[in-house]
Amino acid sequence: MRFETRAIRVGQEPDPTTGAVIVPIYATSNFVRPTIEHPEKGYTYSRIGNPTRAAAEQCLASLENAKYALLFASGMAAEVALLGLLRPGDHVVCTRDVYGGTVSMWKKLAPQRGISVSYANMLDLNAVADAIQPNTRMLWLESPTNPLTYVLDIRALTALGHEHDLIVVIDNTFATPYLQNPLEMGVDVVVHSATKYLGGHSDILGGALVFNRDDLYEPLSIQQAVGGAILSPFESWLLLRGMKTLAVRMRAHCENATKIARYLAEHPKVERVLYPGLPDHPQHALAKQQMRDFGGMIAVYLKTDRVGTNQFCTSLRLFNLAGSLGGVESLVGFPATMSHESLSPDEQAARGITDNLVRLSIGIEHVDDLIADLEQALATLP
Ligand SMILES: Cc1ncc(COP(=O)(O)O)c(C=O)c1O
Secondary structure: OOHHHHHHHOOOOOOOOOOOOOOOOOOOOEOOOOOOOOOOOOOOEOOOOOHHHHHHHHHHHHHOOOOEEEEEOOHHHHHHHHHOOOOOOOEEEEEOOOOHHHHHHHHHHOHHHOOEEEEEOOOOHHHHHHHOOOOEEEEEEEOOOOOOOOOOOHHHHHHHHHHOOOEEEEEOOOOHHHHOOHHHHOOOEEEEEOOOOOOOOOOOOOEEEEEOOHHHHHHHHHHHHHHOOEOOHHHHHHHHHHHHOHHHHHHHHHHHHHHHHHHHHOOOOEEEEEOOOOOOOOOHHHHHHHOOOOOOEEEEEEOOOHHHHHHHHHHOOOOEEOOOOOOOOOEEEOOOOOOOOOOOHHHHHHOOOOOOEEEEEOOOOOHHHHHHHHHHHHHOOO
């Protein structure tokens, strides 16, 4: 079955007891047992397993062409579950360009567990090789990166990681399985914030770990079932509903983002646009080879200062000034005080997160309305 069909059909057989076409919300914490022995139907308690969550897990696994998917209460809960693969004394090499919440995890949770981290510019393979230490156990990728949309060479980085016996993880939130399947490029674990494109409507928080390796199933499912930060039945159901339209939404996000990136690149009040689909994006050729399309996220440096950037953001009428991304509605974000506020001013400067940088999450409204909105907001700049 093709992607669009799997999104609608896998894990979603009509309900065997009632014939319901749509997987029901199994709003139950526990399941009756016919005897004191093992349960007949496999389910005992919804933290350990719930049929609605299982359906969403099966569907997502299928979208990533994977054997396993585990759903968590948020993207960060899924990321923290991966710390369970590490031991005190272990070291991680993380891409320098990475979501701010992931930086918070390395800063605030990893040290308590005796885990250390180095950041490497993953656009430079030698820099990554240099960062690997004898106690390095994990390589943490994100591509395209948040917020600048840099594209990492997933195959080359994975090969390097595996030469050193590292567990290679990638945050695939920006791309979604519709645009790239990192497990097919050798990556060990894909992490998603399902809050974003997978859910697609800015009405859930969710996270996922997706993988093929049998040896990772037990330790990661323990993190889910015993750690307890699971996706609820209702949110699993909303996620299932969201994933059904992932393909059509992603096509619309990509089409709108391409037009908007081209428009902004020509605008006199714009200093620079970073969108993997533009020919002048530094990894455009790699993005063409590694991704099926270029996504809905655009980074824009305005020709203005912080006051002007605030003026732009607050003058937009359709684009909401809000964190998060990947919903059907367009958003504008200011990474310095939003997605990457946990970074110090020096860390922000080193990563190109400046006072004139905005991040656009392009929704699926009519592109002409979005461009008109950008036009009027840019016109307010001196
Ligand atoms: C790339 C990326 N990864 C992970 C996360 C964390 O996900 P959540 O907010 O669902 O915990 C986010 C959230 O913004 C993100 O943008």
